[in-house]
Amino acid sequence: MLNKKICMVGAFAVGKTSLVKQFVEGIFDEKYHTTIGVKIDKKVIEKDSESNTVQLMIWDIEGVDVFTNLKPTYLRGSSGIILVVDGTRRKTLEPAEEIISIIKEHLGNIPIVLLINKSDLETSWQFQIEDTLTLGIADSNIFKTSAKNDNNVELAFERLVELISK
Amino acid sequence: MNNEIVVLKTILQQMGVAGFRLKDDGFFVPLFDLPEWFSQLYKNKFTVYPENDHYFLGVAFPFIENFLFDAEQVWSKVESDSLYSGLWTEELQDGTELYLEAEAINANGQAVLLFTNETTHFDVRHKVFQAARDLALKNEQLENTVQKHQRQLQQQLEGYCTQSTSFGELTKDIEKESSAVLICRQDGGVEVYNKALIDIYSLTNKFEMQKESLLEKWVKEAERIYPEIHRVLEVGEHWEGEFESTDNLNNKKWIRLMIAPIVDDQRNVVHYICIANDISESRISLSELERITQVDANTKLPNRRSFWTFLSDQIEQKRLVGGQLGLFYVDLDHFKQINDNLGPEQADFLLNTVATRLKRNLKKKDFVAHLGADEFAVITTDYRDNDCLKKIAERIVSGIYREVSFNEMTLNVSASVGIAIYPQHGNSARQVVKSADFAMYHAKEMGRNQYQLFGPNNITESIPKLHIEQGIRKAIKNQEFELVFQPQICIGEKDIYRAEALIRWNHPTLGTLKPNNFIPVAEESGLIIEIGRWVIDEACSALMLFSNNNLKVKIGINVSPKQFKFSNIANDIVEALSKYSVNPSQLELEVTESAFMEDMDDVIKQLQDVRKLGVSISLDDFGTGYSSLSYLKNLPADLLKIDRSFISELPDNKQSKTIVDSLINLAHELSIEVIAEGVENEQQLQYLKDLGCDYFQGYLFYYPLHSERLLELYQNLTKIDAS
Numbered sequence: 089m090l091n092k093k094i095c096m097v098g099a100f101a102v103g104k105t106s107l108v109k110q111f112v113e114g115i116f117d118e119k120y121h122t123t124i125g126v127k128i129d130k131k132v133i134e135k136d137s138e139s140n141t142v143q144l145m146i147w148d149i150e151g152v153d154v155f156t157n158l159k160p161t162y163l164r165g166s167s168g169i170i171l172v173v174d175g176t177r178r179k180t181l182e183p184a185e186e187i188i189s190i191i192k193e194h195l196g197n198i199p200i201v202l203l204i205n206k207s208d209l210e211t212s213w214q215f216q217i218e219d220t221l222t223l224g225i226a227d228s229n230i231f232k233t234s235a236k237n238d239n240n241v242e243l244a245f246e247r248l249v250e251l252i253s254k
Numbered sequence: 255m256n257n258e259i260v261v262l263k264t265i266l267q268q269m270g271v272a273g274f275r276l277k278d279d280g281f282f283v284p285l286f287d288l289p290e291w292f293s294q295l296y297k298n299k300f301t302v303y304p305e306n307d308h309y310f311l312g313v314a315f316p317f318i319e320n321f322l323f324d325a326e327q328v329w330s331k332v333e334s335d336s337l338y339s340g341l342w343t344e345e346l347q348d349g350t351e352l353y354l355e356a357e358a359i360n361a362n363g364q365a366v367l368l369f370t371n372e373t374t375h376f377d378v379r380h381k382v383f384q385a386a387r388d389l390a391l392k393n394e395q396l397e398n399t400v401q402k403h404q405r406q407l408q409q410q411l412e413g414y415c416t417q418s419t420s421f422g423e424l425t426k427d428i429e430k431e432s433s434a435v436l437i438c439r440q441d442g443g444v445e446v447y448n449k450a451l452i453d454i455y456s457l458t459n460k461f462e463m464q465k466e467s468l469l470e471k472w473v474k475e476a477e478r479i480y481p482e483i484h485r486v487l488e489v490g491e492h493w494e495g496e497f498e499s500t501d502n503l504n505n506k507k508w509i510r511l512m513i514a515p516i517v518d519d520q521r522n523v524v525h526y527i528c529i530a531n532d533i534s535e536s537r538i539s540l541s542e543l544e545r546i547t548q549v550d551a552n553t554k555l556p557n558r559r560s561f562w563t564f565l566s567d568q569i570e571q572k573r574l575v576g577g578q579l580g581l582f583y584v585d586l587d588h589f590k591q592i593n594d595n596l597g598p599e600q601a602d603f604l605l606n607t608v609a610t611r612l613k614r615n616l617k618k619k620d621f622v623a624h625l626g627a628d629e630f631a632v633i634t635t636d637y638r639d640n641d642c643l644k645k646i647a648e649r650i651v652s653g654i655y656r657e658v659s660f661n662e663m664t665l666n667v668s669a670s671v672g673i674a675i676y677p678q679h680g681n682s683a684r685q686v687v688k689s690a691d692f693a694m695y696h697a698k699e700m701g702r703n704q705y706q707l708f709g710p711n712n713i714t715e716s717i718p719k720l721h722i723e724q725g726i727r728k729a730i731k732n733q734e735f736e737l738v739f740q741p742q743i744c745i746g747e748k749d750i751y752r753a754e755a756l757i758r759w760n761h762p763t764l765g766t767l768k769p770n771n772f773i774p775v776a777e778e779s780g781l782i783i784e785i786g787r788w789v790i791d792e793a794c795s796a797l798m799l800f801s802n803n804n805l806k807v808k809i810g811i812n813v814s815p816k817q818f819k820f821s822n823i824a825n826d827i828v829e830a831l832s833k834y835s836v837n838p839s840q841l842e843l844e845v846t847e848s849a850f851m852e853d854m855d856d857v858i859k860q861l862q863d864v865r866k867l868g869v870s871i872s873l874d875d876f877g878t879g880y881s882s883l884s885y886l887k888n889l890p891a892d893l894l895k896i897d898r899s900f901i902s903e904l905p906d907n908k909q910s911k912t913i914v915d916s917l918i919n920l921a922h923e924l925s926i927e928v929i930a931e932g933v934e935n936e937q938q939l940q941y942l943k944d945l946g947c948d949y950f951q952g953y954l955f956y957y958p959l960h961s962e963r964l965l966e967l968y969q970n971l972t973k974i975d976a977s
Contacts, residue, residue, distance in 0.1 A: 093316070100387050122387045124380055125341030125353070128316055145316055153390060159340060164320055179394055214398070 089138060092252055093145045093165050097158060097187050098172035099180040100151030103205040106235035107172065108148045111245050116236050123150045126162060133249050142249055152183040160194045167252040168199040170244070173220070175204045175213035175232070181220065188223055199251035200225055207232040207239050265649075268617050269370075274309060276329065276365035281308040291352060291371050298347050311367065317342040318356060318367075325358030329365035336360065341372060374618050378556060382549045396536040397496070397510065400433075404494070404512045404529045407433055411527045415516045421446045434530040440523045442467025454509070454532050456502040469526060472511055475499050490515045490523050496533060508534045550624040552602045553609035561623035561631055565683045568633060569676050580643045582632040583672040583690035584612070584650060587702040588848075589628030592665065600660055604667060607658050615653035616646070630669075631690075640675070640707065647671050647705035655703055668703035668899070670694055679708045699770050701932070703899045722775045725761060730788055734760050737792045738958035739809065741967070742929060742951045745943055751968050754810045754844065754951060755793045756958050757785070769812075777816055786817045790830045793841065796961045798834040805968050810842040810872055815849035818856070824863040831867070838868030844895065846874045861890045872929070876917065887924055893949075894921045898932025901952075905941040918945045 096104040105123050109115050112131045126149055133142045149162050163169070169191055173180040184202075191198060202225045204217065210232070217230055229251070231244040263286040266273055272292035273285035284307060288296075296304075299314040312319040321339040328337045339356040346352065353376040359366040372379075414424050421437065425446050428435045434451035438444050451457075455468070476483050476497045486493045494512040501507055510533045516525040548560035556564065568579055586608060593601040605624070612622050612630060621633040632650065637643055654669045672694025680686035693708040700706065729735055735757055742752040759767040776782040793811045800807040817823050823843075831838055843864060850857050861871050872893035873886075886894075896917055903910040914930075921928045930942045933952030942950065959967065 101391055120384075120388070120391075122380070122384045124376075124383055125343065125355075126317060127343040151387075153387060161320070161324055162340075164323060177394060 089132070089141045089143050090253075091143050091145060092167040092249070093147060094168045094170060094248060094252070095147045095149055095163055095166050096170050096172060097149055097163075097191075098151060099174070099177075099183040100153040100156070102151065102172045102174040102177070102180050103235050104151065104170075104172050105148050107170075107203065107205065107233065107241055108146055110235045110238055110241050112146070114238070116238070118236070123148060125150055131245075133246065140253070142253065144245070144249070152187065158187055158190055160190055163191065163194055166195060166198060168201070168248045169195075170201050170203060170248060171223070171225075172203045172205050175206050175215065176209050178214040178219075181215065181223075184220075184223055199248060200229065201244055201248045201251070202230045203233045203240075203244050204230065205233050205235065208234040208237045266368075269614075270618050271371075272369040274311065274367045274369075276367065281306075282311050282367060283307045283309070285366070289371070291346075291373075292369060294346055295344055295352060298345075315344070321356055321358070325356075325365075325367065328358045328360050331360055334360050334362055341376075371618075375613075378549055379554055382551070382554055393536040397533060400510055400531045400533060401494070404433060404510070404531065407431065407435070407529055408492075408512055408514050408527060411435070411437070411529075412514060412516060415525055415527065432531075434532075436468055436526075436528040436530070438467070438469050438526050438528065440526070442469040444468075445525065451530065454501065454507065454530060456505070458502075469513075469528065472499065472509075472513075472528070472530075475509075476511065487513060487515065487523075487526075490517050490521060507532050508536075550626075553606055553624045555609050555613075555622055555624040555630070557623065558625045561621075561625060561633075562683065564621055564623070565633055565687070568635060569683050569686070572635075572676060577635065578678070579633060579635045579676045580637055580646070581674050581676070581686050581690045582634075582643075582647060582650060582705075583674070583687070583694040584630040584632065584654075584669050585671075585694050585698070586628035586654075587668045587670055587698070593627075596660065603660070604658055604665070608654055608667065608669070611653045611656070612650065615649040620646075631687075643673055643675070644705070644707065647673055647707075651703060651705055670697035670702050671705035672697055672708065673705060674708040699768070701898055701902070722772045723779050723781070725759075726772060726776055726779070726781045726785070729759055729761075730784055732762075734762065735785070735788060735792075736760060736960075737789065737796065738960055739796070739964045740951055740958040741956045741964070742810075742949045743955050744949050750806045750808050750840075751971070752808045752810070752842075752949065753964060755789065755796070755812075757789060757812075773814075777814055780816070780820065782814045782816050783821045786814055786821065786823075787826050790826050791833070794830040794834040794836045797836045797840050799961060799965060800968070801836065801840075803965060803969065805965070805972065806840070807968065808840050808842055808870075810844045812844045812874065813849070815846070815857075818849055818860050819853070823860055824867065827864060827867060827869060839870070842870045842872050842893070844872045844874040847876065850889070858888070858890060865890050865892075886920065886926075891926050893927045893929055895929045895931055896947075898952075901930050901932045901938055901942070902934070904938045911941075914942070915945055918947055922946065 096108060098104055100122065101120055105121065105127070106116060108129055109117070112129045126147055129146045129148065131144045131146060133144060135141045147162060147166070149158065150156055152158050171184055171187060173184050188200070191200065202220060202223060204220065217227070217232075220230065229247060231240045231247070233240045233244055235241060267286060267289065270289050270291065272288050274282040275285055276282055296309065296314055300310070304310075312322050317339070324337055328335045336357055336359040339358075341353055341355050344352045344354055351373075353372045355370050355372050357368045357370065359368065411424070415437070418424070428446070428448045431448055432450060434454045435446065435448045436444065436451055437446040473483055473487070476495055479497055480495050483493055483495070492512070492514045494510070496508060496510045499507050499509040510531045512529045514527040515523045516527060518524050548557055548563070549555065550557045565581070572579060589601070592604060605628070608630065609622070609624060612632065616622060616632060617634075617636065619634075619636050623631045625631055632646075634643070634646060637646065650671055651669060654667060656667070657664050658667050672690045672692065674680060674686050674689035674693060676686045679689035689708040693706045697704050697706040737755045738758055739753040739755055742754060744752070757769055759772055761767050773782065776785050789811050793809050797807065797809055813823065827841065830836075831841070843861070845861065865871060870892040871890055872895055873889065873891045874895045875897045876894050894917065896914055900910040900914050904914065905911060918928050927948040929949035929951060930938075930947050931951045933939055933942065933950045933954045935954060939950060939954060956967075
């Protein structure tokens with residue numbers, strides 16, 4: 089079994105922890121509980137053979153805001169990144185751009201999957217996929233997700249596993 | 255030594271810390287018995303108990319595995335250093351979450367890794383961040399609403415501007431609009447505006463509105479954070495943003511502004527439509543946050559409100575079930591100077607450092623609060639007797655008393671601590687706090703950087719400020735002040751006697767008051783100028799008395815920094831010297847480091863003027879404030895007076911020894927003589943003599959004496975010398 093570290097990054101309150109909770113435990117909590125520091129969860133992605141099976145170490149990293157910057161040391165040893173933005177908050181795109189540049193600086197061309205979260209509120213979205221062009225992420229690696237409705241969550245994680253297993 | 259190690263281990267254990275040492279073979283071994291929470295957590299990761307006490311910390315904790323890369327850097331350094339990992343979460347088997355932080359320490363070459371369980375304080379920290387982020391989300395929503403409204407309004411106004419040639423109807427339409435509207439020409443000339451604009455900028459009439467181009471003002475204000483604004487507007491593009499603006503009454507406000515240029519057929523800008531909203535309230539207010547969370551936003555400690563709630567609850571509980579509690583009132587020494595001179599950012603940094611030091615030196619169960627400014631409080635219910643409280647106070651004082659490094663300077667920070675006990679020193683929360691405050695004040699009186707347990711004497715030494723201020727005004731007129739003189743001793747031969755003049759206030763009802771009881775109030779109220787003049791006059795009068803008795807005496811007088819700022823000290827001295835026909839070389843000014851903080855060049859110039867008269871200058875309380883060594887060479891000083899706080903710790907305290915040693919050497923290199931104040935025992939004297947200290951002052955020799963008594967003493971000494 090392969091062990092792979094992946095990091096959940098993004099602005100505060102975009103739903104990183106909810107996405108992990110949905111993916112790992114299949115649970116969603118409506119209430120917003122802000123994360124402080126780091127929480128590491130594990131999830132095994134079964135494959136056709138034991139040798140292809142991957143155990144993800146998911147680092148849920150505190151969101152970026154005026155008080156908190158992303159610590160590059162937390163990214164060390166990552167095989168892939170899940171960058172999350174909130175479709176209902178255009179402002180979450182700005183930190184996403186900064187985060188991308190930190191990732192590029194410290195990890196080079198590592199696989200990144202972009203999750204535009206809160207697709208259950210898509211009618212209130214403040215931006216569209218086209219607005220994320222500046223982040224330089226291929227369309228095939230961008231997912232509209234909802235931790236609440238479990239929309240595309242597993243698909244997005246599996247896409248990252250696919251990218252890091254290549 | 256072994257005993258000290260045992261004590262240290264016990265403290266770390268009580269603090270719930272798991273400590274490891276990295277051995278040469280790459281294994282971590284515990285430094286002392288591991289706390290239960292750690293053993294449980296480790297067992298959760300490895301079912302087998304570690305053999306030979308070898309712990310696989312990197313394997314057990316992926317977070318630590320990552321942190322070890324950074325820790326290695328610290329451990330490989332030559333000098334001692336440390337690094338924090340940041341907070342991370344672990345789960346026990348029953349699902350309980352633990353919030354942990356690791357610290358890699360290079361302790362004189364030993365690689366140490368400490369695990370601290372922050373779970374107890376996590377709630378408080380979490381509450382702050384949760385509240386801050388909830389507020390930020392709400393603010394974002396509000397700003398979005400404003401933005402949407404501004405855009406709709408802009409479209410309406412644009413439509414109007416392109417279709418109409420006059421603004422007659424529009425003026426009426428926008429009058430009641432909640433957003434401020436200004437339509438102006440390219441040169442800023444006002445065409446249309448509404449009441450909301452007048453309100454936001456506190457303008458009283460149209461004339462005020464027109465005398466300055468608001469557009470120009472906005473652009474200037476916005477370009478601090480949006481340097482592109484000029485370019486955007488010049489090319490006739492639409493601009494929007496948020497920035498800090500100042501209204502007509504000089505109040506700061508956060509403004510969300512949208513500027514839309516209206517262009518003609520040739521793409522020339524003919525109007526600007528400006529829409530502004532005051533969004534100050536939607537910005538996160540720190541005070542608001544503190545109110546909601548009951549946590550100090552800077553230090554993240556419980557704030558004053560939270561402290562009162564906790565103390566009252568605890569006292570209520572003790573009242574019902576019995577028991578006692580100890581309250582420590584902690585006040586930083588000289589904080590006002592730091593705040594005034596270094597600025598609020600550095601002051602916040604200092605408070606944060608102190609908060610960390612406080613927490614580190616106390617048990618998890620102890621309640622630590624930041625009451626505001628330089629005041630902290632600690633409540634403990636977990637102690638056996640008063641000796642335990644004293645030990646805790648010692649830990650607080652010595653834990654804080656270390657250097658704090660800023661960008662360009664190093665500062666010695668110290669605190670005075672007052673201890674009061676419920677129910678012994680008060681039956682209510684208010685009374686216990688009052689008692690602790692009295693005791694703290696007493697600790698300040700005793701020379702700072704120490705603790706005092708509340709005692710009945712504390713009360714008489716703390717007098718209401720207003721009472722003092724009113725009294726000072728009468729005191730000079732009623733001749734209630736007097737000078738006493740403490741001799742300064744020279745080991746060896748000198749042809750002149752020396753003494754420091756100290757002011758006392760013979761208060762009609764309160765008895766004799768020492769300077770600490772009234773000088774701070776006098777400084778605050780400005781009365782110090784008058785007192786300062788009186789001291790100069792009185793000292794010269796005493797010098798005349800000594801001269802008339804054929805005694806060569808030099809008297810040092812204390813000068814307040816305010817005297818340099820608000821009076822002409824050289825003139826005051828010249829007048830007094832001439833009035834009493836005193837030789838200027840018999841007078842010395844004692845100036846504290848703080849005098850140089852506000853306008854160093856001006857104070858130096860004034861001191862040079864004084865020195866030209868023949869009066870010598872002594873630097874008082876040296877070493878307590880800023881790291882002054884770098885500018886010592888620039889100061890016009892003849893004598894350097896080492897603060898009593900260093901002397902009191904001689905010869906046992908290594909840090910004080912190093913400071914005193916360095917100060918004496920440096921001063922002598924610069925041909926400045928040195929005096930040690932607060933010399934109270936033979937060991938201190940011997941140590942200072944060995945270092946070549948020039949003068950000594952303290953109770954070991956003489957208490958302060960009245961001028962007649964001093965005259966008598968010098969006359970007797972002269973007789974002895976002669977015989």
